[in-house]
Amino acid sequence: MFFPRVTTGSDRPIYRQVVDQIRLAVVGGKLRPGDSLPSVRAMAEHLLVNPNTIAKAYAELMREGFVQAQQGKGVFVADRRPVLSAAERQRRLQAAVEQLAHEAAGLGFSSKQIQEALAKKLGGMAGMGETEQKP
Amino acid sequence: MFFPRVTTGSDRPIYRQVVDQIRLAVVGGKLRPGDSLPSVRAMAEHLLVNPNTIAKAYAELMREGFVQAQQGKGVFVADRRPVLSAAERQRRLQAAVEQLAHEAAGLGFSSKQIQEALAKKLGGMAGMGETEQKP
Amino acid sequence: MFFPRVTTGSDRPIYRQVVDQIRLAVVGGKLRPGDSLPSVRAMAEHLLVNPNTIAKAYAELMREGFVQAQQGKGVFVADRRPVLSAAERQRRLQAAVEQLAHEAAGLGFSSKQIQEALAKKLGGMAGMGETEQKP
Amino acid sequence: MFFPRVTTGSDRPIYRQVVDQIRLAVVGGKLRPGDSLPSVRAMAEHLLVNPNTIAKAYAELMREGFVQAQQGKGVFVADRRPVLSAAERQRRLQAAVEQLAHEAAGLGFSSKQIQEALAKKLGGMAGMGETEQKP
DNA sequence: GTGGTCTAGACCACT
DNA sequence: GTGGTCTAGACCACC
Incomplete structure (x- = not known):
């Protein structure tokens, strides 16, 4: 369970x-x-x-x-995975990315530091990378 | 103005x-x-x-x-001055990264896609990379 | 409560x-x-x-x-955590000290009298002295 | 002038x-x-x-x-220095001291650190120490 | 003119 | 029930 x-x-x-x-x-x-x-x-x-x-x-x-x-x-x-329109998915990703960029920029982090923090976080998450969907 | x-x-x-x-x-x-x-x-x-x-x-x-x-x-x-402690800044960066990771994962994007979207966003921002502050 | x-x-x-x-x-x-x-x-x-x-x-x-x-x-x-940078904490302490100095000086008190009043106040407060944080 | x-x-x-x-x-x-x-x-x-x-x-x-x-x-x-009642002067000093104690305690400074900061500030001020008035 | 504080009352999201 | 946001309008201190 x-x-x-x-x-x-x-x-x-x-x-x-x-x-x-x-x-x-x-x-x-x-x-x-x-x-x-x-x-x-x-x-x-x-x-x-x-x-x-x-x-x-x-x-x-x-x-x-x-x-x-x-x-x-x-x-x-449920049987089938729900689908969001490609445009909608992209729009939401952009918004989320933008929010991180704003927050981190305000904290004074460099692009490199932000990307490293993200890479570290993503590396530790299961089930990512096999679920890629073409937009 | x-x-x-x-x-x-x-x-x-x-x-x-x-x-x-x-x-x-x-x-x-x-x-x-x-x-x-x-x-x-x-x-x-x-x-x-x-x-x-x-x-x-x-x-x-x-x-x-x-x-x-x-x-x-x-x-x-104001003249920029670091107000937050290094630990607090790091804590906030982690929280922001986590939010993006969850949001994007829920949308079904792969790690690579997320990182590319972030890289693209950061590349287009002025003043990033020179503002790095050592913790 | x-x-x-x-x-x-x-x-x-x-x-x-x-x-x-x-x-x-x-x-x-x-x-x-x-x-x-x-x-x-x-x-x-x-x-x-x-x-x-x-x-x-x-x-x-x-x-x-x-x-x-x-x-x-x-x-x-909350569990205590240092949110402010050492520099910012120091800056705020200076400002607070300065205010007392001006106020008391305007009242005509001597350095000694001010310091004694402060010592007396601090002596009567719980939890002071164990909370020292290195900058 | x-x-x-x-x-x-x-x-x-x-x-x-x-x-x-x-x-x-x-x-x-x-x-x-x-x-x-x-x-x-x-x-x-x-x-x-x-x-x-x-x-x-x-x-x-x-x-x-x-x-x-x-x-x-x-x-x-003016010819003569104005006088505040002893009680009033003392009351104002207490209030000013209290304010510093509150602020500094919230910042996590120890009694010793606060007193040192005050001593340093008072040491650098002119005209103090000769103006003592008995309450 | 400016920002800072406070009140009264509304709507929303979360548990 | 809880905290978070926003509006409308008031009064104050400061420049």
């Missing part, structure tokens, strides 16, 4: 962390279509968070098409 | 957009130490926002050491 | 008084990491001031690393 | 700096009863500040009894 890890006290909301990690597990192949996910209550107890928070995360994942709820049975990974 | 551009209805707060753009203009050399910035009221009228919102942005920039307010005279670009 | 005392009509702004007292309680050990602080609304009602004023105080304390806010849960005392 | 030195961009208002320095020169004996001070206009031109600022400083000094204006002749140091 897949359980994400969340850290309270981060600037990233808990429900967002849950969404991120499940999404990442799906696109990375750790979770396959048909796999079942923990119930809202089970995950809430496991992570020691409010059930509403998990419910919100699942709702977001359902809206995006990553998971599907089957009445009375539980939550499952 | 320098005026930032803000878009209401964005997920990024208005005062944050103002801070970002002025900070960028300063580190990018578009604004130099001693340059005067628009008065709180003038910028508020220009951007069609509440003066308090601009005051908040200026207060943030003052705390970060980017600008200096002189009672009754106005707000001016 | 910790509640500061503020006096309206003082030359020191209310939000500053709140910041001062909470900061003192933290460095003096009266408030320990993890302790929860009154909610913005609760403290505002207790002190008979506007919630925004308390929010501003908490925002300041967060920036300085004394407290940490958790969306939807409340405000908590 | 006595001219104070002011630094713009400080957190201490200019008119306050002028008041401080003249007051200090009087209690320190550098200026003696009957000595004439620069005219508002002359000092404003010399310090490159607004005449209103100097006028405000002189008004404050006159209210306190340090100087006296003689219509058409100029501003002169």
Whole structure:
């Protein structure tokens, strides 16, 4: 059974962390279509968070098409990966990159330092690199 | 006179957009130490926002050491000085990098694609690379 | 639950008084990491001031690393970490010392009298002397 | 002719700096009863500040009894030093000392560090130590 | 004129 | 419930 890890006290909301990690597990192949996910209550107890928070995360994942709820049975990974338009994906990446650039520039870091920090972070993340999608 | 551009209805707060753009203009050399910035009221009228919102942005920039307010005279670009500890700067860089990594991973981009997008963005920014500060 | 005392009509702004007292309680050990602080609304009602004023105080304390806010849960005392650079801390100490020197000199006190008053005040404060940080 | 030195961009208002320095020169004996001070206009031109600022400083000094204006002749140091009640002087000293203690404690300085910074500052100031007044 | 503080009240996101 | 943002409008200190 897949359980994400969340850290309270981060600037990233808990429900967002849950969404991120499940999404990442799906696109990375750790979770396959048909796999079942923990119930809202089970995950809430496991992570020691409010059930509403998990419910919100699942709702977001359902809206995006990553998971599907089957009445009375539980939550499952959906068959097909949802698609965002290439333009939309690119637009969001640009926005995210821009935000990092602004923040780091304000802190006085050089381009090299920023890129090294990113490389280090990406190197330690699982499931990246095999999921490339051509725009 | 320098005026930032803000878009209401964005997920990024208005005062944050103002801070970002002025900070960028300063580190990018578009604004130099001693340059005067628009008065709180003038910028508020220009951007069609509440003066308090601009005051908040200026207060943030003052705390970060980017600008200096002189009672009754106005707000001016300050001589750059490192206000944050090396550890704090590093902590903030990590947080910013992490956010990009999660966002981009959720969108299904590969490590390589993310790094290329960042490299492209940094390459197009003025004043980066010369501002390196040793921790 | 910790509640500061503020006096309206003082030359020191209310939000500053709140910041001062909470900061003192933290460095003096009266408030320990993890302790929860009154909610913005609760403290505002207790002190008979506007919630925004308390929010501003908490925002300041967060920036300085004394407290940490958790969306939807409340405000908590943070683990201490040095946020400011050594140079910035020194700069602020100098400014504070200078202010006392001017004020006391204007009142006609001798160097010796000022130093004795300070020694007496510092002697009566908890948690001082163990918190030394090398620059 | 006595001219104070002011630094713009400080957190201490200019008119306050002028008041401080003249007051200090009087209690320190550098200026003696009957000595004439620069005219508002002359000092404003010399310090490159607004005449209103100097006028405000002189008004404050006159209210306190340090100087006296003689219509058409100029501003002169007053005969007798003004007296504040012992209790009031002590109260103000306590408040000033307290403020430094709060600020420095928040910055994480030890008692010893604070006292050393004060001693260094006082050592460099003229006219102190001979002006002791018994409370 | 300038920035700084405070109030009152609204809406939003998160738990 | 919690904190975060924004608006509208007031008063003050300073130049």
